[in-house]
Amino acid sequence: MEKDIVDYCLEYAKSKKTEYAEAKAVDTDVENIMLKNGLLDAFAVTTDSGFNVRILAEGGLGFASSNKWTKQEAKHVVDMAYKMAKNANRKDKIKFAEEKAVKTKWDVEQKKKVENVSSEDKIKRLLEVDKAVMSQKANVVSRMFIYTTLLTKEYFVNSEGSVISCFVPKLEVMPIGVTVVEGGKTEQLPYKWYGYTGGWEAFEAWKLDEDIAREVQVLQRLLKEGKAIKPSKMDLVCGPEVTGIACHESCGHPMEADRILGREMSQAGRSFIYPDGPYWIGSQIGSDLVTIIDDPTIANSYGYYLYDDEGIKARPRYLYKNGVINEFLQNRETAAKLGTRSNGASRSVNYDREAIVRMANTYLQPGDMSEKEIFEDIKHGVFMNSFTEWNIDDVRFNQRYIGREAYLIENGELKAPVPRPIIETTTKTFWTAVDAVSKKVEFVSASCGKGDPGQGIPVDTGGPLIRLKGVHVR
Amino acid sequence: MSEIMAKTEEIVKKGKALGADEVIATTAFAEYRQSRFSNNQIDIGVAWNDYTTDVLLTWKKRVVATQIRNFENVATTMEKLFKLAKASQENPLYGGVAQGKFKYAKPMADEAVRDVRDPSEYINEAIEAAKKHIGKNIDSGGILFTKYEQIFLVSSEGPEGMDERSAIELSIRAFAARDESGHGVECNSSLKGFKPARAGEKAGEIAKMAKNPKPGKTGKYDIIFEPLFFGSMLGHYGPMGSAFNVMTKMSVFIDKLGHRVAPEIVTICDNPGKYSVNNRVFDDEGVPVKETVFIDKGVLKTYFHNTSTAKIFKTQTTGHAGIVQPHPWSLEMNAGDMSRDEMFKEVKRGLYLTNTWYTRFQNFTTGDFSTIPRDGALWIENGEIKESWKAIRLSDNIQNLFASIAGVSKERLHVHWWGEAEPPSLSPYVLARNIQITRPE
Numbered sequence: 001m002e003k004d005i006v007d008y009c010l011e012y013a014k015s016k017k018t019e020y021a022e023a024k025a026v027d028t029d030v031e032n033i034m035l036k037n038g039l040l041d042a043f044a045v046t047t048d049s050g051f052n053v054r055i056l057a058e059g060g061l062g063f064a065s066s067n068k069w070t071k072q073e074a075k076h077v078v079d080m081a082y083k084m085a086k087n088a089n090r091k092d093k094i095k096f097a098e099e100k101a102v103k104t105k106w107d108v109e110q111k112k113k114v115e116n117v118s119s120e121d122k123i124k125r126l127l128e129v130d131k132a133v134m135s136q137k138a139n140v141v142s143r144m145f146i147y148t149t150l151l152t153k154e155y156f157v158n159s160e161g162s163v164i165s166c167f168v169p170k171l172e173v174m175p176i177g178v179t180v181v182e183g184g185k186t187e188q189l190p191y192k193w194y195g196y197t198g199g200w201e202a203f204e205a206w207k208l209d210e211d212i213a214r215e216v217q218v219l220q221r222l223l224k225e226g227k228a229i230k231p232s233k234m235d236l237v238c239g240p241e242v243t244g245i246a247c248h249e250s251c252g253h254p255m256e257a258d259r260i261l262g263r264e265m266s267q268a269g270r271s272f273i274y275p276d277g278p279y280w281i282g283s284q285i286g287s288d289l290v291t292i293i294d295d296p297t298i299a300n301s302y303g304y305y306l307y308d309d310e311g312i313k314a315r316p317r318y319l320y321k322n323g324v325i326n327e328f329l330q331n332r333e334t335a336a337k338l339g340t341r342s343n344g345a346s347r348s349v350n351y352d353r354e355a356i357v358r359m360a361n362t363y364l365q366p367g368d369m370s371e372k373e374i375f376e377d378i379k380h381g382v383f384m385n386s387f388t389e390w391n392i393d394d395v396r397f398n399q400r401y402i403g404r405e406a407y408l409i410e411n412g413e414l415k416a417p418v419p420r421p422i423i424e425t426t427t428k429t430f431w432t433a434v435d436a437v438s439k440k441v442e443f444v445s446a447s448c449g450k451g452d453p454g455q456g457i458p459v460d461t462g463g464p465l466i467r468l469k470g471v472h473v474r
Numbered sequence: 475m476s477e478i479m480a481k482t483e484e485i486v487k488k489g490k491a492l493g494a495d496e497v498i499a500t501t502a503f504a505e506y507r508q509s510r511f512s513n514n515q516i517d518i519g520v521a522w523n524d525y526t527t528d529v530l531l532t533w534k535k536r537v538v539a540t541q542i543r544n545f546e547n548v549a550t551t552m553e554k555l556f557k558l559a560k561a562s563q564e565n566p567l568y569g570g571v572a573q574g575k576f577k578y579a580k581p582m583a584d585e586a587v588r589d590v591r592d593p594s595e596y597i598n599e600a601i602e603a604a605k606k607h608i609g610k611n612i613d614s615g616g617i618l619f620t621k622y623e624q625i626f627l628v629s630s631e632g633p634e635g636m637d638e639r640s641a642i643e644l645s646i647r648a649f650a651a652r653d654e655s656g657h658g659v660e661c662n663s664s665l666k667g668f669k670p671a672r673a674g675e676k677a678g679e680i681a682k683m684a685k686n687p688k689p690g691k692t693g694k695y696d697i698i699f700e701p702l703f704f705g706s707m708l709g710h711y712g713p714m715g716s717a718f719n720v721m722t723k724m725s726v727f728i729d730k731l732g733h734r735v736a737p738e739i740v741t742i743c744d745n746p747g748k749y750s751v752n753n754r755v756f757d758d759e760g761v762p763v764k765e766t767v768f769i770d771k772g773v774l775k776t777y778f779h780n781t782s783t784a785k786i787f788k789t790q791t792t793g794h795a796g797i798v799q800p801h802p803w804s805l806e807m808n809a810g811d812m813s814r815d816e817m818f819k820e821v822k823r824g825l826y827l828t829n830t831w832y833t834r835f836q837n838f839t840t841g842d843f844s845t846i847p848r849d850g851a852l853w854i855e856n857g858e859i860k861e862s863w864k865a866i867r868l869s870d871n872i873q874n875l876f877a878s879i880a881g882v883s884k885e886r887l888h889v890h891w892w893g894e895a896e897p898p899s900l901s902p903y904v905l906a907r908n909i910q911i912t913r914p915e
């Protein structure tokens with residue numbers, strides 16, 4: 001990384017008639033290992049390095065990037081961003097909410113430096129996971145594991161005097177297509193995501209051998225003992241993975257202020273929340289047990305950061321509070337439009353993408369019930385511990401989740417596995433039905449998709465067990 | 475440009491000198507430009523330039539890869555890569571890369587695409603075309619995107635070539651009211667023949683038809699798919715034909731070669747031809763691309779292969795490398811014999827679905843999935859559109875969807891949109907019978 005090129009970009013941008021300018025460099029050491037059906041299919045190591053400039057001029061925004069670290073290219077990049085900003089020719093001029101300049105440095109510590117773990121050791125550990133999966137008494141016909149390390153250095157400066165640098169290491173493991181066959185039938189773990197901000201200690205903590213072996217056992221039992229349920233209204237208990245995806249899809253996304261203002265209308269869509277619409281800040285959206293928080297500052301979480309990509313200090317955002325729509329996710333542009341301040345939700349996935357409004361780690365606040373208490377009052381219901389297919393409409397209201405690991409509940413006890421139970425419902429029905437919340441929160445990592453071109457960004461989703469009273473399950 | 479080719483070749487020579495068995499270096503100089511708009515105004519103009527060389531190196535059936543930027547530190551990077559190969563493990567199934575010299579078609583990139591520096595006229599043209607249908611209170615958003623790539627490929631096994639690839643795409647979603655919208659795209663490899671107004675007209679026409687939508691009803695219906703919607707279905711179905719996805723059980727095509735998977739009216743090819751926004755003359759091994767018949771009159775003819783997967787399946791590469799993962803470039807469904815009007819006459823009770831998003835699978839081997847129609851979803855009775863629906867989901871099985879095709883239109887559109895209609899395709903209107911629609915309960 002050549003900071004002087006970034007500083008030059010800013011100085012050169014400031015020499016033009018701009019309302020605001022920023023420049024950023026990103027260097028990422030990437031390591032990818034792909035293990036397919038027990039064989040090392042590919043091993044890739046890359047250093048991805050480049051810089052960008054974003055300019056607000058004449059009320060329009062321009063962004064340009066390059067990976068060519070020369071002063072001549074830097075000048076060209078600034079000129080392109082400036083020209084693009086002016087070309088916008090907007091009637092409604094873009095403004096940024098006021099913020100103070102920040103000068104800081106923040107680094108994420110690795111308890112065990114991933115750089116100190118040899119390539120051979122990483123391959124060996126992945127092969128051990130594969131061996132554990134294959135040692136289960138199940139006919140596993142396919143499995144793939146993708147391991148990734150990302151060691152990212154960033155340097156950010158803006159025309160208001162902010163200077164921020166950081167070092168962020170991340171680890172990811174993705175099992176894909178773990179497929180079990182029994183009696184001519186197939187069940188599959190299509191994807192799962194393990195993510196962490198920090199060092200190699202994550203690999204130890206994940207206990208992938210035990211966890212993915214357990215997933216195989218779940219699929220095997222489902223194939224052998226699975227019993228379909230009769231569709232009806234019943235109580236549904238959602239495990240942390242299902243609670244988490246619902247928090248992400250039907251709270252986090254609709255609370256992104258850029259969606260609310262229409263900036264994503266052609267791609268990821270709009271929101272059921274919009275100015276002069278039926279829902280706004282203060283509207284009831286769920287039961288009073290529903291408080292959903294998006295918090296980038298959770299140590300070692302996959303979506304961890306301390307300053308966002310506009311240099312704004314991160315803090316927890318209480319999106320839904322006691323069942324009421326409370327606070328949107330904002331960047332400086334949306335905050336100015338809505339007459340508020342940024343809450344540090346601006347993120348980009350690399351130097352060649354503009355920062356847009358994103359979630360970090362979105363979860364449901366824990367309640368006061370034990371897990372036993374959640375189940376004991378249920379006469380007939382389903383426990384959906386994890387999900388397979390899921391989706392939601394582009395205003396984030398009509399959604400469905402299909403169980404991967406799910407069980408029948410009878411008189412408070414878990415019975416036979418239920419193959420792929422479905423809840424297809426609305427955001428309001430889902431969150432209004434919550435009548436019990438357990439004490440223990442667990443997180444599951446994911447890559448959140450948004451932006452054009454797409455920016456899959458690291459997030460955690462999570463929550464405790466929640467009980468939905470009298471919802472339709474089929 | 476011969477200087478770039480020479481530098482790319484140097485990387486290959488360095489790898490071979492270190493003792494590598496095979497080395498492929500691919501240098502790309504790429505210029506991408508995008509203008510994003512919403513609420514009828516440009517939100518941001520984006521320009522990004524990429525200068526990279528992708529390097530694949532193999533040694534004793536160990537496959538490693540890296541990326542070199544701006545030809546910096548070539549010697550050190552190649553030494554590190556070779557060390558990585560030594561630390562790696564043998565993949566006994568690895569079957570090598572393409573060997574020999576090939577003749578390539580002449581690249582047909584349009585340099586005029588590079589000169590589109592002020593995109594607002596194209597965006598305004600699309601918005602104005604949509605306004606003709608839904609009036610001045612239109613709300614619209616979308617993108618104008620251009621790409622120009624120069625590719626230099628050198629393989630130690632013989633292939634060597636240069637390609638130039640261009641594309642221009644406009645996507646517009648137009649709203650007549652909050653829940654009355656339509657989406658249109660205009661995709662072309664060249665500025666010649668690029669007509670943004672067509673996308674605007676399509677978006678406006680659909681938005682107008684989508685007036686006052688009512689919540690839809692659960693049931694099994696005959697469905698007419700707009701090319702943009704069906705392009706998304708092709709985008710999920712086609713890549714399942716990758717031999718890689720067959721090997722990893724992420725496909726409905728396992729053990730189906732030579733079997734009927736769709737009715738006789740369904741023929742699907744892959745063809746990254748001149749018109750396609752994903753046009754190219756060679757794949758990532760330097761094998762010339764060509765039209766590949768994937769499904770011929772309903773029968774699965776081939777998987778998509780690179781050299782290595784072809785060896786496993788005892789066949790020849792189809793020119794679809796991806797070194798690790800072969801994949802289709804640009805799918806084409808053959809035109810049928812129906813007009814759109816004739817297709818509507820075929821439907822007694824059914825739907826005309828114009829776009830979709832968020833397609834997700836429960837199980838890739840069975841193909842159970844759902845997808846969420848967006849923009850105009852129009853209820854048809856006795857061949858006529860009677861009302862507009864909303865809040866529905868297509869919840870079926872992708873094998874069943876293709877097996878249920880009962881009509882294919884003469885007209886086809888080249889569609890590519892965001893992450894949904896991906897890879898690009900040449901898609902017709904399609905009529906499928908008895909498809910399951912669900913709604914929230």
